[in-house]
Amino acid sequence: MINFDYIRTSTAKAAVEAKAKSASSQFIAGGTNLVDLMKKGVTSPEKLIDINSLPLKQITADAKGVLIGALALNSEVAENAIIKTKYPLLAQAINAGASAQLRNMATVGGNMMQRTRCSYFYDITMPCNKREPGSGCGALQGQNRMHAVFGTSEKCIAVHPSDMCVALAALDATVHITGAKGDRKILFTDFHRLPGDTPELDNNLSTGPGGQKGELITGIHIPANSFTKFHYLKIRDRSSYAFALVSVAVALEISGNTITNAKLAMGGVAHKPWRLSAVEKFVTGKTATKETFAAAANMAMEGAAGFGQNNFKIKMGKAAVAEALLQASQKI
Amino acid sequence: MDKELLIPTSFADDRVDGVDKVTGKATYAAEHQLANMVYAVFVCSTIAKGSIKNMILADAKRAAGVLDIIYYANCPAVPGYNPYAKDPNKKGYEWRGLKVFNDNKVYSNGQPIAMVIADTMERAVHAASLVKAEYVKEESDTDFENAKADEKKLKKPGEYKRGDTDAYKKGEVSLEEEYTIPSETHNPMELHATIAAWDGDDKLTVYDKSQGPKGTQRELAQCFGLDEKNVRVVVEYVGGAFGSGLRSWPHVPAAVIAAKKVKRPVKLIVTREQMFTTVGYRPHAWQKIGISAGKDGKLTGITHHAVSITSRYEDFGEGIVNVSQFLYDCPNVNTSYRLLPLDVNTPTWMRGPGPATGCFALESALDELSYKLNIDPIELRVINHAVLHPISKLPWSTKFLKECYVLGKEKIGWQNRPTVPGSVTEDGMLVGYGMAGGVFGAGRGQASAKGILKADGTLTLQSAVSDMGPGTSTAMVTMGAQFMELPANKISFELGDTDLPNGPTQGGSGTTSAIGTAINVVCTALKQTLKEMAIANVPAFANLKPEALKYEQGIISVTDNVSINISYTDILKAANKPEIEVVKDSGRATAEAQKYAMNSFSVHFVKLHVHPVTGVIKLKQIVSAADAGKIISENTARSQMVGGAVGGIGMALTEEVNIDNRYGRYTNANFGDYHVPVNADAPPMDVVFVNKADIIISPTGAKGIGEIALVGVAPAIANAVYNATGKRIRNLPITPDKLI
Numbered sequence A: 001m002i003n004f005d006y007i008r009t010s011t012a013k014a015a016v017e018a019k020a021k022s023a024s025s026q027f028i029a030g031g032t033n034l035v036d037l038m039k040k041g042v043t044s045p046e047k048l049i050d051i052n053s054l055p056l057k058q059i060t061a062d063a064k065g066v067l068i069g070a071l072a073l074n075s076e077v078a079e080n081a082i083i084k085t086k087y088p089l090l091a092q093a094i095n096a097g098a099s100a101q102l103r104n105m106a107t108v109g110g111n112m113m114q115r116t117r118c119s120y121f122y123d124i125t126m127p128c129n130k131r132e133p134g135s136g137c138g139a140l141q142g143q144n145r146m147h148a149v150f151g152t153s154e155k156c157i158a159v160h161p162s163d164m165c166v167a168l169a170a171l172d173a174t175v176h177i178t179g180a181k182g183d184r185k186i187l188f189t190d191f192h193r194l195p196g197d198t199p200e201l202d203n204n205l206s207t208g209p210g211g212q213k214g215e216l217i218t219g220i221h222i223p224a225n226s227f228t229k230f231h232y233l234k235i236r237d238r239s240s241y242a243f244a245l246v247s248v249a250v251a252l253e254i255s256g257n258t259i260t261n262a263k264l265a266m267g268g269v270a271h272k273p274w275r276l277s278a279v280e281k282f283v284t285g286k287t288a289t290k291e292t293f294a295a296a297a298n299m300a301m302e303g304a305a306g307f308g309q310n311n312f313k314i315k316m317g318k319a320a321v322a323e324a325l326l327q328a329s330q331k332i
Numbered sequence B: 001m002d003k004e005l006l007i008p009t010s011f012a013d014d015r016v017d018g019v020d021k022v023t024g025k026a027t028y029a030a031e032h033q034l035a036n037m038v039y040a041v042f043v044c045s046t047i048a049k050g051s052i053k054n055m056i057l058a059d060a061k062r063a064a065g066v067l068d069i070i071y072y073a074n075c076p077a078v079p080g081y082n083p084y085a086k087d088p089n090k091k092g093y094e095w096r097g098l099k100v101f102n103d104n105k106v107y108s109n110g111q112p113i114a115m116v117i118a119d120t121m122e123r124a125v126h127a128a129s130l131v132k133a134e135y136v137k138e139e140s141d142t143d144f145e146n147a148k149a150d151e152k153k154l155k156k157p158g159e160y161k162r163g164d165t166d167a168y169k170k171g172e173v174s175l176e177e178e179y180t181i182p183s184e185t186h187n188p189m190e191l192h193a194t195i196a197a198w199d200g201d202d203k204l205t206v207y208d209k210s211q212g213p214k215g216t217q218r219e220l221a222q223c224f225g226l227d228e229k230n231v232r233v234v235v236e237y238v239g240g241a242f243g244s245g246l247r248s249w250p251h252v253p254a255a256v257i258a259a260k261k262v263k264r265p266v267k268l269i270v271t272r273e274q275m276f277t278t279v280g281y282r283p284h285a286w287q288k289i290g291i292s293a294g295k296d297g298k299l300t301g302i303t304h305h306a307v308s309i310t311s312r313y314e315d316f317g318e319g320i321v322n323v324s325q326f327l328y329d330c331p332n333v334n335t336s337y338r339l340l341p342l343d344v345n346t347p348t349w350m351r352g353p354g355p356a357t358g359c360f361a362l363e364s365a366l367d368e369l370s371y372k373l374n375i376d377p378i379e380l381r382v383i384n385h386a387v388l389h390p391i392s393k394l395p396w397s398t399k400f401l402k403e404c405y406v407l408g409k410e411k412i413g414w415q416n417r418p419t420v421p422g423s424v425t426e427d428g429m430l431v432g433y434g435m436a437g438g439v440f441g442a443g444r445g446q447a448s449a450k451g452i453l454k455a456d457g458t459l460t461l462q463s464a465v466s467d468m469g470p471g472t473s474t475a476m477v478t479m480g481a482q483f484m485e486l487p488a489n490k491i492s493f494e495l496g497d498t499d500l501p502n503g504p505t506q507g508g509s510g511t512t513s514a515i516g517t518a519i520n521v522v523c524t525a526l527k528q529t530l531k532e533m534a535i536a537n538v539p540a541f542a543n544l545k546p547e548a549l550k551y552e553q554g555i556i557s558v559t560d561n562v563s564i565n566i567s568y569t570d571i572l573k574a575a576n577k578p579e580i581e582v583v584k585d586s587g588r589a590t591a592e593a594q595k596y597a598m599n600s601f602s603v604h605f606v607k608l609h610v611h612p613v614t615g616v617i618k619l620k621q622i623v624s625a626a627d628a629g630k631i632i633s634e635n636t637a638r639s640q641m642v643g644g645a646v647g648g649i650g651m652a653l654t655e656e657v658n659i660d661n662r663y664g665r666y667t668n669a670n671f672g673d674y675h676v677p678v679n680a681d682a683p684p685m686d687v688v689f690v691n692k693a694d695i696i697i698s699p700t701g702a703k704g705i706g707e708i709a710l711v712g713v714a715p716a717i718a719n720a721v722y723n724a725t726g727k728r729i730r731n732l733p734i735t736p737d738k739l740i
Ligand SMILES: Cc1cc2nc3c(=O)[nH]c(=O)nc-3n(C[C@H](O)[C@H](O)[C@H](O)COP(=O)(O)OP(=O)(O)OC[C@H]3O[C@@H](n4cnc5c(N)ncnc54)[C@H](O)[C@@H]3O)c2cc1C
Pocket: A026, A027, A028, A029, A030, A031, A032, A033, A034, A035, A036, A051, A070, A071, A096, A097, A098, A099, A102, A105, A106, A107, A108, A109, A110, A111, A112, A113, A114, A161, A162, A163, A164, A215, A216, A217, A218, A241, A242, A243, A244, B672
């Protein structure tokens, strides 16, 4: 056995202090991703800091929005009455992910922090710059059907696999973080990173301006909104328990037949949930017609570039954006 | 000809082993616990071709609990590996397949190259991760698409021709198309596992996941130079196999080698990842079909070529093109089949082996032809229905294929099928209907069974077969109850142990007819014995002839005077015998049977939706109609059909191993990335049986179900996709990206 220490913490303070002390320690929440990675030899932390008894499971709402604790389970969030009525896009996205069993274990924080499912990342006999910087990117000229078409670098073309995060990116969420020296907040869309020259970094936790060693996600805040029309569309290789080939989260406000407010993000296309700000601007003020949606879909995929097996994602991305907009607009 | 046996056509029976299976009481191969047992774990190669220069073992040796590490340099000699080292001219038994740890050669990525033995499973797994190999790498070739074009690389297992070659080229209406299927793995839920325990130097007991305990016994006896009777193989339960358990893979001798070396019982479990690289798969195949018909729909020519992959160390081929030779009546047929050896592990039979692949091409081509001819695809098949087997010119023992068309067509609502592809929508989804046929050989294998009738009224039936899931035990109990005219709760069936009478390997859809026949013979013999015992031991029957007595529902009586009667249990008591025992053989098929061709047939019907924009497929309904002879156990027969159809869904829509040809290594060797269908992929499924006995094959009337349940499902789905979208997908699986 590869021995590791295991400690259980009951306060966020104790957790971040323990983490800051040991460079190779990791928090463990549901364990549905971390334990797999340990078994595959992708990561071998010296210490696991169990955060499951931290008081971060609450989902609380006020006029400004909703705060979801980092340890709320994926299934609890999706079933929560506030989320279902006020933020149904999030519930829909969560339910499109993984399987019921996994969602019953997975936490909000863990979901955000889950690592890519790139085969080369998982197979320690293969090259992967994310797992072993400098070893090369196996996917670039290899099996890259699942891989990114936006924001890639020579070093890495992996995608962030989460469904939940796509909805959170669309909904202007903010990530609440605590560290040994205090708290900070990051816009959800700034939380995950593009690979650039440092694909080993998935996100800005514990790095970047204001980052401290051993940071912990404490929660997610979603601002109140008045979207009545929404849709999370996920295209995958089987009906359940498969990661997205492409996914789209859409939230719309429509007055008469005019789109007055729009939020869009895509999954399965980049190293981070891919917010479509330009498309949002484009559709705002336009009538909700198939033509508008088709134009928006073309715009969404501008600049996308495939690597062979994943070229289809450009066409599929367009189809998905147009269809998601249509579905959202037809919601009653 | 045998007489037909009276078996109820519908038996609302539960699986006799159902409760044990769902409550965890059933003990699968890996779950047996032996005293003093230790654990072996494979270390697998990380290159696809070359040789091992050096094994780096120091860290693993130092790891806690490690007892030994076995690899080519220290592996004890295995007699069956190199039997002709002394006399190369001698021919006889030699271990087929990979001779694990025999030398330092690497033939495929993921090949077992060492085995760590430790006192616990966890410690063995960890120590195995510490073993490293230094290789002399050679350039590997796993690229099927590239290599198949090179005629020099192909081996030629077979050609067939009747009438003119390539007659389709001159046909009135014709087409020529290519079809590919990727390699598909069996990956049953239960992992392959073997426990080996030696008793001295010449006795061996093995717990194994095998579809044929007797076959495993034979292989191991020969491989290790043992007396067959000194090798006991136990296969109590099998958690699915689909063909992967039809032969012994490297882990079986490996466990035996390990147990020999460490002188303790050894358990070796193949990991999920290793299930992709060590226990076979349905081979990646390319096919080309040329087919033609007259305007009336009569087929005038079929040309069918196929190439499928095999390993460098073993040829595995299957009857892919055979279906084109006999499924339909066509005067001009030529086929060829080639093997393409690559740097991969050996493929093997997987549910519906051969026809599953062949029918994908043939039944897709026929569908395509039907549109060109503007003839309904069912009608086209009826027009070309073969009354006599086109090769042997023999009649079929039974063939109720036309009945299958009628039954299935009605159930699926074929009249709603759009005649113009892509022309009908339902809830915004494109609607498609498709159908395709399936076929597999039928016959009667040989089997023995023992019956033990006890004074307490119970009957125990035994045969050394295994039950990988089709419900063999249930079917045998059902038949035993019928033959002995006793309630089913008095009957039990024991299997999965080579100490029991010889049973066949479970494969090719032949178990029910083989053992069922043996059980019938056993029951007949038991009744005769009871009569003789009554005469010898019961005064009222003294001096009568057995022919003057009759047996009915456990009672022996005098035919002319039924008031003289005695129950079977009382006969045993009167004779002062706790039990009587008979062992009988099924016998071979009768001479009469030589005059017939024998097949099971199926026709699968599919209704599905395709999203017009995203290409996502939603199956709406599958109807499988089957001519499988007499249905012995309605429940388990239905389950077989449904399970096969789900396997067909995987073949059509989701399953595919991905290989990175630069490394010759699989990139989706896990259940997250290798997509077997989930419940949500399976639509409502109906099964309809013609349910007519074939008593030429065997007196049970059964033909076989396991294979025809899957054969034909994939083309039926592909044909429905075409009907919905106008897109003809000829390379499986049909994932959404192929439809946008
Ligand atoms: C087969 C399979 C299929 C799946 N399919 C999907 C899918 O379709 N869509 C999808 O979205 N997801 C899918 N998932 C992924 C699943 O959603 C994640 O595994 C899960 O969300 C992780 O949450 P967890 O609590 O178990 O995290 P853990 O495994 O406990 O932790 C994951 C990482 O997050 C870190 N972490 C956890 N909590 C915090 C915190 N509060 N602050 C800082 N760091 C933290 C841990 O240190 C660790 O590095 C799938 C998973 C599997 C195994």
